[in-house]
Amino acid sequence: MRERAVVNERAVIGKITRYLIPYLGIIYLIAYIDRQNVSYAKLQMVDALGLSEYAYGLGASLFFIGYFLFEVPSNIFLERFGAPRWFARIMLTWGAVTVALAYTQNTTMFYVLRFLLGVCEAGFFPGVLYLLTLWFPHEYRGRMVGSFMVFSAFANAIGAPIGGMLLDLDGYGGHQGWQWVFLVTGIPAMLMGIVTLFYLDGTPETSRILTPEEKRWLAERLANENNRLAKTSHVNPLKVLADGRVLLMSVFYIAFPLGAYGLSYWLPTIVKGFGVSNTVNGWINVIPWLMVALGLYYWPKLAVGARSSTPFIVGPALVGAACLILSVYVPSNTLRFAFLCIAAVAIFVPQPILWSIPSTFLSGASAAAGLAVINSVGNLGGFIAQNVIPWIRDASGSNTVPMLFLAACLAVGGLMTFVVQAVIRRHRVPGAAGTAGLTHPAQ
Template identity: 65%
Template structure:
């Protein structure tokens, strides 16, 4: 087949997979993210009804990330064994049921238990999708695909913001408080979508009935050539990847991003409420920063793919985010503060798809599944830190915006770590296939 025909076949294959796969994965992530973030709106009534302090609420919210950390790597290893269809169905059904149960929380202990169980239920979804994308797309396309996938998180924050405030205003309907409606109304879609996922999501390209045979062959050949050209690590025991220095460095680097992201997104409704707006107006105002995030998530990975540069496409947005967070504290007026927070949100999120293009460059197979999950699980401990540190700083200072300085400092550490990580990735890990390749030369 001529090179021009191969290029056309490759373009057609990627476009078909993108059309058939990415909308479903994006919808799943949108619902997952709403179910993860809904607590930021429920908090506005829930804290008073359950008699929680800000610190107690922060601990309960953060238990999600403890469970996420404990169960994410095993969950991704299981996904690699049983396939995406069955495992994603299980994940969605369980997180939907637990979200609904959160709407009937009776006290602090029940709140803590259910938040922990929600983290255990959802563990493996985000890194599972990242691993699944390595089976469906060549390396040159993955950054953009992760960007498209993560746009769902921005849309989720926007949709969650729009409906979160409105659901709170259903207070008293069917004898349920507004915060109870937040959980019930956002949990049901996950349960319903789980049924569709079971029948519609293929485990991989070879089981996709909608992918023609010649396109399956092109994809398999492309991935095989890619794997042969790039030395990668694959352990017989995938859990050994937890000792890989490259995985550890990327995990430590990634902590800064969830820390800043969750610190901002969980706290943003509280900050905006401090401007003196109603619940519904609060919700609609919070659509704006996530619309800006969606635009940045579309542009940054595309620009990185076009230029082939990764370092500054990760560090640059983070640096902008840290600067904007700092300015949000010092500039006068609610409007300017809100603009800074919008820019900060875009900076925090937009470099992450480029970051997630790094692990598949040196990991593959079950080792890649475990490695991606390890990076994400350790990194998401930043969410645990944010959910405890932000309300603690708020309680000590009496300011809703002072915690943004802490988030900015963490992002700056992340910027430095980007350059450390890239230096480490350029050196082969001891005992890796890269070393074996070099030794044979």
């Protein structure tokens, strides 16, 4: 009988990382630019279309409503049809809607297209998280999510100067600057949708880069991990909607998108108040996102091997809250911007570690649906950021109170980590699998 070939774990993980992470990261970079482009287009399109600040905020935030409503179905379809076809569909449709935004004629059309953008993109981010559970053992996922999310920081860094320069193309080729923002950022998504069909392998079993021995090793490693952690796998993945751990994590996660979108959507406007041009505004906004990229790369590495991931979530959240508060009380623009940069890093770096938590208790289609639930509910933080913050500013007549609101939400979210971890640990005590509905394949 032929002996099995010895598999080098580091070599296999390195091979998968080089194959998946740059590709998924580039798509995420495009997706993030297509989400954020409206914050730069806003600087001209509000006047061009006669939008009020409230109408802009509502339209921008309708993306999250479409995302919320279609996120879970999208991830279930991804699990059914496979990542290559479903990711291609997502990218082709969101690219087309982004291009269509360049030809927005009025407030109603703006509302409809922003909602459709959310519908089209729904499922991409949690779909990637689910894909990583199929390819990487748990101990590697925090670092992989961090490496993947680095591209969101690059998106902000790249999108900032591009957005500023495109605005300065105002009038070129018969298009206004804000129209160029949508045209130039929408086309890459459609191109990558086509590339996806030919490049991406949906599962390790169908992989063209792994040898049969490497596929067998990875399958056994993941199966043993699922058994050891006693993960939930429902026959009907929609049953995760009644899983208390998933619902708790959904509420827990809201604080982080709320802080991230509240800061990133309004940062160009804040910097514009410094009295700089559109192009200079874009280049200044590169700084915080390069800092975020460094944080996302190194922070998850520090968490590897730690006895508890909790300090790596709570600590940055509290630091971020403090910096948001300080940013509204310091006297100079330089100090204000410095605190906002630190706050941006502190809001983003806990998220890769946070996203490694659901895969400790969910697997299979339940993991796909559960990740989608958490992300869709959590991303309502973006809707809150776009509507509640302007309302607070108008009601209070102050730019200070909205930042204090963001800081309070971030601090509460960070402290909720203790509650989330305690609930998950309680479900893992001996005998809990049979009584807490933790995992029975027939469930």
